Amino acid sequence: MNISLSITKNIHEWLFSIMPEGIASITEMVLIAVVYLAIFAVAGLYLVLLERKVAAWFQLRIGPNRVGWWGLLQTMADALKLVSKELTGTERADKFLYNLAPYFVIVSSLMALAVFPFSQEFHAFDINIGVLFLMAISSIGVIGILLGGWSSNNKFALIGAMRSGVQTISYELSVGLSLLTMVLVTGSLQLSEIIEVQKNGWLIVQGHIPAVIAFMIYMIAGTAETNRAPFDLVEAESELGAGFHTEYSGMKFAYFFLAEFINMFIIAAIAATIFFGGWLSPFGITESIPLLGVVWFLGKTLVIVFLMMWFRWTFPRLRIDQLLTLEWKYLLPLNLLNLILMALVVWLNLTIQF
Amino acid sequence: MSYFGNIAKGIKTLLTGMSVTGNYFLHSRKGAITQQYPDNRETLKMFDRFRGEVVMPHDENNEHTCTGCQKCEIACPNGSIEIIWDRQLDPETGKKKKMIDKHIYHLGMCTMCGLCIEACPTDAILWAQNFENSVYDRSYLTKVLNKPGSKVKAGIED
Ligand code: SF4
Ligand code: SF4
Numbered sequence: 050m051n052i053s054l055s056i057t058k059n060i061h062e063w064l065f066s067i068m069p070e071g072i073a074s075i076t077e078m079v080l081i082a083v084v085y086l087a088i089f090a091v092a093g094l095y096l097v098l099l100e101r102k103v104a105a106w107f108q109l110r111i112g113p114n115r116v117g118w119w120g121l122l123q124t125m126a127d128a129l130k131l132v133s134k135e136l137t138g139t140e141r142a143d144k145f146l147y148n149l150a151p152y153f154v155i156v157s158s159l160m161a162l163a164v165f166p167f168s169q170e171f172h173a174f175d176i177n178i179g180v181l182f183l184m185a186i187s188s189i190g191v192i193g194i195l196l197g198g199w200s201s202n203n204k205f206a207l208i209g210a211m212r213s214g215v216q217t218i219s220y221e222l223s224v225g226l227s228l229l230t231m232v233l234v235t236g237s238l239q240l241s242e243i244i245e246v247q248k249n250g251w252l253i254v255q256g257h258i259p260a261v262i263a264f265m266i267y268m269i270a271g272t273a274e275t276n277r278a279p280f281d282l283v284e285a286e287s288e289l290g291a292g293f294h295t296e297y298s299g300m301k302f303a304y305f306f307l308a309e310f311i312n313m314f315i316i317a318a319i320a321a322t323i324f325f326g327g328w329l330s331p332f333g334i335t336e337s338i339p340l341l342g343v344v345w346f347l348g349k350t351l352v353i354v355f356l357m358m359w360f361r362w363t364f365p366r367l368r369i370d371q372l373l374t375l376e377w378k379y380l381l382p383l384n385l386l387n388l389i390l391m392a393l394v395v396w397l398n399l400t401i402q403f
Numbered sequence: 404m405s406y407f408g409n410i411a412k413g414i415k416t417l418l419t420g421m422s423v424t425g426n427y428f429l430h431s432r433k434g435a436i437t438q439q440y441p442d443n444r445e446t447l448k449m450f451d452r453f454r455g456e457v458v459m460p461h462d463e464n465n466e467h468t469c470t471g472c473q474k475c476e477i478a479c480p481n482g483s484i485e486i487i488w489d490r491q492l493d494p495e496t497g498k499k500k501k502m503i504d505k506h507i508y509h510l511g512m513c514t515m516c517g518l519c520i521e522a523c524p525t526d527a528i529l530w531a532q533n534f535e536n537s538v539y540d541r542s543y544l545t546k547v548l549n550k551p552g553s554k555v556k557a558g559i560e561d
Contacts, residue, residue, distance in 0.1 A: 106431035107424050111439070363424040364417065379410060 081173050089162055089311060094124040096310040099351075100358055107362040134299035139202045142296070146200035151297065151304035153193030158311040161186040165318050166240050168328045168342030179240035180232060183319060184225050187274065190312065191217040194276075194283070194293050197305070201296035209292030212369065213283040216273055219376040220280075223270035226384040230263040230391045231256065231323050234400060244327045250403045251326040257401055259391040264324050266384055271316035272357055273372070275309060279364035280372060317353035318346075325349045449532035454515040457484075457508055458531040459548035466556040467549055469527035471503035478522035483512040503549060510536060511544035525559055 060080070064073045098113065098120070105112030113120035138147060164179050166172040176182050191213055198210020232238060234256050235246045246252070253260045273280040284292030294305045321327060327349075328342030335341040367375065394400060438447055449455065461467050471488045485507040493500045506528075520528055528548065538544060 103428075107428050109427060109431050109436050111435050111437040359421060359424065359428075363420045383410075 085162060085173065086159065089159060089314075090307070092314065093307040093310045094128055096314060096354065097127075097306070098124045099354070100310070103355065103358045104362055107359075128303060131303040132300055136299045136301060137296075139296050142202045143200035146196045147296075148301075150193045150197030150200065151301040151308075153196060154190050154308040155193075155304045155311075157186055157189040157193065158308045158315060161315050162311070162318075164240060165322065165346075166244060166327055167346050169339045171343060172241065175239065175241050177239045179243070180228055180238045180323070183315075184221070184228065187224075187312070187315060188217060188221050190308065193308075197297065198293035201293075203296050205289040205291075206293050206295045209283045209285075209289045209295070213276060213293060215369070216276065216280060216282065216372060219373060220270040220273040220380075223266055223376060223380045223384055224274055226381075226388060227263040227267040227270065228319070228323060230259060230384070230388050233388070233391050233395050234260070240322055240327075243323060244329060247326040247329055248333075250401060251324065251329070253324040255400045255402060256391060256394065259387050259394055260324065262383070262387045263391070264320070266380055266387070267320060267324070268353075268356065268360075269375075270380060271320065272360055273376075275312045275316055275357075277309070277313065277357060278361040279366050281366060282369055282372065285366060313354060313357055314350065317350045317357065320353050321346060321349035325353075449534060451532070453530070453532045453534070454517065455531045455533040456510050456536060456546075457513065457519060457528050457548070459506060459528050461550055461553055462556070465550060465553045467527055467553055468525045468556050468559045469503055469506055469523075469549060470525060470555055470560050471501050472524065474522045474524060475519035475528060478518045480516065480518065481512055481514060483509045483514075484519055485509075502555065506548040508546050508548050509544065510546060511541050 061077065064077055067073075068076065101123070102112040102120070104110075113123035116123040116126045138144070161183055163174040164176055164182055166175070194213045195210045198206040198208075198213070231243075231252055234252055235243045237243060237246070243252075247255070249255065253264055256263070276283040283289075284294070286292075289295070294302055297305060328346040330336065330341065330345050335345070440447065459467050459469060471486060473486050473488070476484045476486050485505075486503055487505040487507065488501055488503045490499045491502050492498070517530070520530065536544075
């Protein structure tokens with residue numbers, strides 16, 4: 050097995066000492082999957098809580114503050130409530146696809162989490178085409194949305210799903226190109242190597258002007274990828290009910306909801322890894338304590354998540370033609386120009402290195 | 404180069420918007436407008452412009468300023484006000500004069516439009532800021548606004 054599963058060496062060695070190799074690696078994979086699932090189900094719930102709190106503060110409200118201290122158990126209670134709800138469906142819905150859709154969405158967003166280096170050691174799957182893998186996986190989620198919208202036999206859901214398709218196909222391009230711009234600097238798609246390169250300064254500093262432009266484009270396109278406001282045409286409440294998940298209830302709805310927040314985390318985590326040095330501390334101040342890498346990584350990610358929430362509670366929703374104009378007339382040409390600019394910067398050795 | 408001009412303008416306006424909301428975010432601690440109602444029942448003070456119900460203020464001599472002109476009754480679009488009046492002998496002048504017997508106000512029908520208060524020429528009725536108006540029987544929602552034994556303040560009709 051050349052997959053480097055390196056969360057903790059001790060468990061790894063212990064497992065291999067008591068079991069034959071094949072079974073041991075399968076056990077290890079299952080263990081890691083369970084750990085990730087547990088962590089990110091809870092993390093997703095807390096992201097929902099964070100969103101609600103931040104939204105409240107933006108609107109001069111208090112936000113959830115009844116369940117648990119400071120409302121900290123609110124989303125747990127919501128999840129429990131959703132688990133206990135009846136799973137309803139529509140008549141003449143395509144039952145198989147209807148039931149399959151939420152799993153598509155949640156599985157694809159959880160899969161993307163596997164390749165992130167949370168710290169030097171805490172890195173489940175260090176694949177050598179990391180960035181490509183992320184791009185590919187994050188666009189599979191839209192299939193779940195399309196399936197859900199189409200199979201639930203509801204015109205609102207269908208319109209929502211189709212809008213989601215349009216949006217993802219267009220903005221995927223910008224996400225990919227802006228990440229490609231940064232790959233020009235790193236010369237590698239492997240996330241651990243991308244971080245290695247950033248030991249001489251985070252990429253947003255190394256690549257200066259084109260990197261900042263790429264970051265701005267990435268943030269816009271990334272927000273659009275997660276279907277969040279101001280790009281939430283997919284579930285525009287005032288027009289489409291709840292959009293593609295209108296007909297879902299209970300836990301299946303919760304999967305869509307959780308996937309949206311995990312996707313937001315993923316987009317922020319990609320930005321943190323590629324532009325802001327992932328688990329690297331600024332100027333290497335905590336280099337001697339590798340465990341703190343997780344803190345830095347989560348810190349950077351949460352700052353970017355906060356930025357996306359800030360977008361959401363500031364900007365009004367775009368119309369579909371404005372959405373497409375923004376992508377095809379502005380982001381895409383700028384992105385291509387930016388790519389050339391970055392290539393020049395790298396070719397002429399104009400990157401800033403410490 | 405209006406293309407790049409547009410981009411610059413777009414970014415500028417977006418940042419302006421973000422600074423406004425960011426400012427609210429930073430000041431949300433002090434300015435939270437949420438009232439945690441049952442908890443602050445003792446201290447909660449409603450805003451002056453809050454429309455709780457229509458009341459008729461009385462002064463210390465149990466006198467109000469309602470002349471029984473019925474303008475409020477006519478102004479009310481849904482008939483929430485009924486005025487029962489009578490011509491009585493004024494003890495001072497000895498002339499017959501219109502006086503209210505009961506100013507009946509149906510809170511359950513009132514839409515809080517405020518037209519009656521606008522219409523009243525003597526400001527006899529006002530908005531009260533109370534908000535705990537729920538009762539167990541709707542007959543309690545029919546209120547007589549003038550207190551028993553009250554009379555109109557002297558000189559108000561002149
Ligand atoms: S507030 Fe409007 S509805 Fe209520 S009593 Fe006055 S006029 Fe009638
Ligand atoms: S409350 Fe005002 S408008 Fe109504 S009858 Fe009395 S004086 Fe006239």
